[in-house]
Amino acid sequence: MQISESMGAFGKKNSASSKKSSVAERLTLMIDALGGIGNIADATHCMTRLRLKLKDQSLASEETLKSISGVQGVVFAQDQTQIIIGVDVEQWHKTLQGMLQDGNVASNTDDTAASAKDGKLFQNAMRIVAGIFGPVVPAIAGAGMLMGLLSGLIATNVISETSDTVFFFRSISVAVFFFLPMLVSFSAAKMFKVNEYIALAVAAAMLSPQLIEKAAALKAASEVAELTVLGVVPIELMNYGGSIVPTILAVWLLSKVTPLVDSIVPTVAKPVLTPLFAFAVTATATLSFVGPLGMWLSNGAGWVVSSLLEISPTLTGFVFGLTRPITIVFGIHHSMTPISLNNFALYGKDLLMPIMCLGNLAIAGATLAIWHKQRKTVSKEQSSITAGSGVTAILGITEPALFGVLTKYTKAMFTASLAAGVFGAISVTLDTHLTSYILSSVFSLPAYLSAGTQNFIQAVLGVCGVFALSFVLTTMFVKVDDK
Template sequence: MSVNRETVQELIDALGGKENIHTATHCVTRLRLVLNDEGKVDSDRLNGIDLVRGSFSTNGQYQVVIGQGTVDEVYKVMVDITGIGESSKEDVKSAAEQNLNPLQRAVKVLADIFIPILPAIVTAGLLMGLNNVLTGPGIFYDEKSIVDVHAQWKDFADIINLIANTAFVFLPALIGWSAVKRFGGSPLLGIVLGLMLVHPGLLNAWDYGKALEEGNIPVWDLFGLSIEKVGYQGQVLPVLVAAYVLATIEKYLNKKIPDAFKLLIVAPVTLLITGFLAFIAIGPVTFTIGNVITDGLVGIFDNFAALGGIIYGGFYSLLVITGMHHTFLAVDLQLISSTGGTFLWPMLALSNIAQGSAALTMMWLTNDEKVKGLSITSAISAYLGITEPAMFGVNIRFKYPFIAAMISSAIAGLILTVNKVKATSIGVGGVPGFLSIQQGSWGAFFIGMVIVLFLPIILTFAYGKLKKQ
């Protein structure tokens, strides 16, 4: 699609004029803007422009979906017209943070930490799902697995399991790298910190409960102070807090130590202090906090399963709008580590599918060719776990598809929680999500999947036809 100055000028005007654009950059498909006043945006006019495939506001940024390739041309013309100068993504993020309240900033920090490591976690989840198919009894044979019947596949499945488990076994290293980088420290030290917390010389966190019962937890005797030699495999909070401490100490030392001595002093002292603090205070305290949070969530869903499923399943898509859904990735990982599975992630997967089905329905209800095309492509994206195009480009724009998806997802969430459906890993949050579900829960999960595949279509179509009468 050709880009002319008139069209870009119209886009700028719909955004409130060039005076309303504080900072601008772009990614592969979207313009990422920080506006002085988002209230000045004429969203109907903006979404009516041929170039625009959707728009939404998140984390202090106003994002306009343009499309791959075209967005580069639009951005260049916008920079030329407005004279704002080209900005990096970091410039936009920094400017956007000024528009956030403390809660939004905290959510954004977690998002900045977990989004970079998400591909590794999702890939591991998919591979673990494949391993479950190969090793799970009763899927293809009565009370036997594929590897039981076909022994030649056993080592193949074992290698897949090793590859898949790596991301979860060394999760603190992934989080350490991303968190220290986000907090302004050296990512390499973050990796070392994470690996230090899962060192083979420590008692494996997954064996802690058994060791506690037997009374044989190994300890360090630090001048009369008894410190448990326990690792933090699969844990989230210990490495997050330790990463913040490490980055803070490193930045302080970098300011105080002369350049000639930095290599000899900064990294060793930073790791030494953080390491001692991690094992003496940070680890034990955050490990306890993590267990309290986990026990609290499990208790709520055990005692109020139906209500919890309706609320989380129905309102998860609202969390996506605010960006707060990123915080629950840490909760999912904590649940998997502590209990062997998460009951939250399956509802996420079905919520994504519901949004896709609702968006797909608009293909039959609208006469706008642009919306028809967007509804198809965004639905496919949602079925594969990426809901933003469907939600912001179609469903929220027409409102009733979004509500239909929420209702359907709430009903499916109720079914999942009543049947205690859990995911053993975090995979693709859409149709392929069944691979991450515990084998015994596949039946209930597929019932929920059928609901979110078809009920949003029925509700959206029925209301859309009624609305036109």
Template sequence: MNYKEIAQETLEAIGGKENIAAAAHCATRLRLALHDESIVDQAKLDGMDAVKGTFSTGGQYQIIFGSGTVNKVFKEFTDMTGTNGMSTADVNSAGAKKMNPLQRFVKMLSDIFVPIIPAIVAGGLLMGINNLLTAQGLFIDGKSLVEAYPDMADLAALINTFANAAFVFLPILIGFSATQRFGGNPYLGATLGMLMVHPDLLNGWGYGGALVSGEIPYWSIFGFEIEKVGYQGTVLPVLAASFILAKIETSLRKVVPSALDNLLTPLLTIFITGILTFTLVGPFTRAAGNLLSDGMIWLYDTTGFIGGAIFGLLYAPIVITGMHHSFIAVETQLLADMAKTGGSFIFVVATMSNVAQGAATLAVFMMTKNNKLKGTASAAGISALLGITEPAMFGVNLKLRYPFIGAIIGSAIATAFVTFFKVKAIALGAAGLPGIISIHHSSILQYIIGMVISFAIAFVVTIVLAKRDAKKGVQEAA
């Protein structure tokens, strides 16, 4: 490829360097914050062989070049535009200015949770491996692998410890990431998270039982009692506490003399935030988090497969808006409180949607005679089956429209099926074919059947719609 020529054509198509507010790239995409997206020459970009797809979301215009290509195009691009040294944070900041309040809120959650996803996914996949070792009847009739081979018991126990670490100490991860996002010192945020899971506190998972038995420990300070209860596996309490900590810290730095800043600011920040966390913020947000989890469970149990079908139908459109990032907080809470929730149904819905998008894209690959579209659809379809849908959704399905319709129909029917059988994930992972190890062993068969339904219906409906459009003479790709 002539990367300089590709960069030049891209620059011309987006309206020149004067239209660029910020530019960066990730693993597969050139990410741009543009002053005016309406002047982008979409037809020119679509006609470029190197461009695998484009989409606009969250105030950013993103051009998919693919892994290994985007960084070489970006190097030439920055030489032409003078945007060298910019990062995705710069693009995020420039793009955020064009968002409405709801979009900014969703982006805030994304900024907090996306950095900690690798830790949560690592723990989730380890949980999946532990699930394979300890599930009765999965490989051996009436026995688990650990029961059949006792020498593996300690290995399973070790893996379980490794898997639980990210969820037991989740407030530390969120405290660091959230405080950094809110403009505070992330290490103070991590310290706050440590304080909330300190071993001297009653373990948060034992709070319900202690409340019933009346055995909750207290600090008694001048006649005022404060519950000594931890916040293991919680999300809302540490999010709220991190916001307060960041605001207290930045406020103190404005008034504390510089000579005493390093001494007094961290001391007062942690002490004040800690008091507020255990007296007001923690108890209130713990109750709110419980209501949120209970509400999601009620909705799931009450609406049944009909609600599942609606969720499956809407999941991909929600992804287009970027609002699916707000599910991360809910899903993390569902998994952290698994004894009550039984796991996450959101992960299962995401899988059905991703598989359907992949199937629709592969149907396009089979039907089209356009070589460029064939190349894009083959790679994008496989990627979607493995849990990464952006190339499939934005590079193929939304552009042609009929594959997207086929995909959401397949997703809706498959989600209705898995919802009827109460299929839930007990860990996070790749929401696609590899997600099998994240599913409770008793539901693995239904999960696989759900994926087959999703794939088959999306594939068939897409082909039917493609043939219908071909007869009308409006399908350019076939």
């Protein structure tokens, strides 16, 4: 984390002001290196990166961006310019938003649909997924960590499972996952450039308690859980709690319906009739066919993953582990989030998130091995940066280690990936799994207790083993003398 040099030792108010000014100054340099404020068409962020859509990416100077204090790396991927900041990214993003508005350039103004016309379907899909789930991850990770902590306390008999305390905290954490469509809809609305609150209204319609109760009543009476609206429109009553794909499709549909309605409605009636018809048409179409289609796609994705695990769990674990560091480098690691969440919804557990944690610890092991080898040959400042990056990776934030250390040592990146692949294979083979979404760090280990003591022991041994293997392999095969 970068700290302003002008911060006083005791003046908190002055320190905060100084740091804020420093971020603004560095953002000014960044904007210049990106081709000017008018070249920025879209600005979002995830947990560690600014994700920018530039009108002309060729105007961006990678070397200048990397030279700015606080910038830990730059990645050009998925038609995005990704600038790695670290844990201070939210402050940078807020300051950048203000600068964009002052410069009369509104962020999130590029046409996502138009950008998809360039034929780069995969890149745009990954960009959309990252843009949607990046802001949502802290909320679901917080709820997941709470569920994991409760499981650990119950398993160790610190607290009774029947206590009011467990009932309360479990209820509020489960609620986050049930109402996940509302979180996803708000984030997706920003990506698809549509009114966030109408998107929330559509998600609320998907979670209507009356519709859920009606479906239960029809099923109890051995009848088909279906309604007929307007005499011709069939509505299949489904429980969309925790759904992801149906929600994203619903917001995408809203982004198409809204301008169509807006073009038909007279100007004087737009404030009333546009939201009315946009909501009514989108909600009806979603609950009629878009939502069921999304559920079918979700189940299909879950089937593909489960089939791969059935064919060869060891190979599947190895491939996911081997590619984990690379996906982080290219900023597509958030593409795993909907798969894991879907696994929780379908099977009540997920085998992939433990591999993410193993990948992070492998990165930490390789980074600290580099620190161990270079500590006597480089400056104390550089050595402390490397050590700090390794510790941060243990805590779940890997970008400083990847872009500040491992990208400079190709063999170290490979040894970390190999270690993650080996222990990823072991993890899946032993059925090490999670029952709720959590951050991939050592602080997440108590969550493994929810699946039993054996599962917890496997997770701890896996984390220790992958760190040790990555450290040893990097120490043996990577030379640092010329760096």
